[in-house]
Amino acid sequence: MSYDVERIRKHFPALTEGAAHFDGPGGSQVPTVVGDAVARTLCSAIANRGSVTAAERRADGIVVDARRAAADLVGAEPEGVIFGRSMTQLTYDLSRALAKDWGPGDEVVVTRLDHDANIRPWVQAAEVRGATVRWADFDPATGELAVSAVADLLSERTRLVAVTAASNLLGTRPDVAAIAAKAHEAGALCYVDGVHLTAHTPVDLRSFGADFYVCSPYKFFGPHLGFAAASPALLETLHPDKLLPSTNVVPERFELGTLPYELLAGTTAAIDFIAELVPGAGSRRDRLTTSLRALEEHEDTLARRLEAGLRAIDGVVLYGSPERHRTPTVLFSVDGVAPERVYAELGERGVNAPAGTFYALECARHLGLGDTGAVRAGIAPYTTESEVDKLVAEIDRIAGEHA
Numbered sequence: 001m002s003y004d005v006e007r008i009r010k011h012f013p014a015l016t017e018g019a020a021h022f023d024g025p026g027g028s029q030v031p032t033v034v035g036d037a038v039a040r041t042l043c044s045a046i047a048n049r050g051s052v053t054a055a056e057r058r059a060d061g062i063v064v065d066a067r068r069a070a071a072d073l074v075g076a077e078p079e080g081v082i083f084g085r086s087m088t089q090l091t092y093d094l095s096r097a098l099a100k101d102w103g104p105g106d107e108v109v110v111t112r113l114d115h116d117a118n119i120r121p122w123v124q125a126a127e128v129r130g131a132t133v134r135w136a137d138f139d140p141a142t143g144e145l146a147v148s149a150v151a152d153l154l155s156e157r158t159r160l161v162a163v164t165a166a167s168n169l170l171g172t173r174p175d176v177a178a179i180a181a182k183a184h185e186a187g188a189l190c191y192v193d194g195v196h197l198t199a200h201t202p203v204d205l206r207s208f209g210a211d212f213y214v215c216s217p218y219k220f221f222g223p224h225l226g227f228a229a230a231s232p233a234l235l236e237t238l239h240p241d242k243l244l245p246s247t248n249v250v251p252e253r254f255e256l257g258t259l260p261y262e263l264l265a266g267t268t269a270a271i272d273f274i275a276e277l278v279p280g281a282g283s284r285r286d287r288l289t290t291s292l293r294a295l296e297e298h299e300d301t302l303a304r305r306l307e308a309g310l311r312a313i314d315g316v317v318l319y320g321s322p323e324r325h326r327t328p329t330v331l332f333s334v335d336g337v338a339p340e341r342v343y344a345e346l347g348e349r350g351v352n353a354p355a356g357t358f359y360a361l362e363c364a365r366h367l368g369l370g371d372t373g374a375v376r377a378g379i380a381p382y383t384t385e386s387e388v389d390k391l392v393a394e395i396d397r398i399a400g401e402h403a
Ligand SMILES: Cc1ncc(COP(=O)(O)O)c(C=O)c1O
Pocket: 025, 026, 085, 086, 087, 088, 089, 115, 117, 118, 164, 166, 167, 168, 193, 194, 195, 196, 215, 216, 225, 226
């Protein structure tokens, strides 16, 4: 069976409101099965995790199921999956745990391609410990981050490299496997931000060589929370601050307070939904891979159509490299029209494509877009060809009116 966007759209009540959603990189719309799983869990008999009552066992089962689902999605071990409020919160927590033994002379590498959530926690943790931050730059003309831009900064003093698997602003996909290999050669860990990438392609933490891979289910049909995946053996070496009575086992010792069981049930439902985008047989991991490959093809076709349409319009400037395989995220501006104005005019006509830096502040500044940024249009699993054509037609009109 192939990718059937009309069949998939029927699962999303939000789409009946009529807007064309190019705002997926900020958070996807949610299918009914996910909302139902959240509501069902909230209204069921539930207690704290345990094994005595049915309500305790329900909570426990939900956590175990969600770890398995998350592990299937990114190619990790369930015992290495940590849930948290968001990728930002998890990265702050992990940065503090990892930095406990950093000191003067130690170095961390961050990149200007990254979302601030994979920069600032490391910069601030380094500051507290007296460690040094090294900045890897991407090429603003192409949006590409060369492996050498990171490798050239590495030495035996490097403790950690933080890099994105895909830029949420440009869609650039750095060669994370090569970067992680270089980090490991230098004896450093590699912390990979998978928030933007995970929604668009099959992911395998091991082939990336990522020591940590972090993402956020609300970017791929799920509720608002985040998870980090790492090998349980690596997690055993870390000792986050925690309450005295709470368990010291891995991964639970990284999860502060009571987990949001209803959101975990929603996360499992979201991952099961992705596995069914293209119905097929096999393990959930196999079905996820098949579905995400088909999804990637669907999204890539639409992204190329969108880029070609925009490129043909006088006065439209596109950022990032058209030659490289990127996520289906298109950043552009219209000469003489403020991005905020383009965003507002599109919004009035039912096309949701926001403007800004989207917290990829260093990236926007390095592109010469300052703190204003540009307009971002992200293709999502429910995007159609006619929505792409509508966006292009609206930009053509806006560019024409302001020429
Ligand atoms: C690439 C990237 N990293 C990190 C984040 C932050 O994720 P969270 O909202 O889960 O903290 C985002 C959110 O937009 C993102 O796009």
